[in-house]
Amino acid sequence: MGERFERHKQAWTSEEVQKLHTLAKKGMALRAIARALTRSEESVKARARADGLSIAALR
Known part of the structure; x- marks a missing residue:
């Protein structure tokens, strides 16, 4: 099956949020x-929804 992440309910750091914004603007897919x-x-x-970002659909 898929990978399982061991981080549960971890708060988003400002660095992670910035990276999310950058990757979303580059048009990367959600899974990536x-x-x-x-x-x-x-x-x-x-x-992404909370920040008003749109994530590209898989191509």
Whole structure:
């Protein structure tokens, strides 16, 4: 199956948020961003939605 992340309910650091914004603006897919940040796809999606970012769909 998929990878399991051991970080549960960890607060987002300002560095992670900045990286999320950068990767989202570059047009990276949700799964790729989640792996780059070592966070779950759900966590990345929720944070992006809270910050008003749009994440590219898989191509």
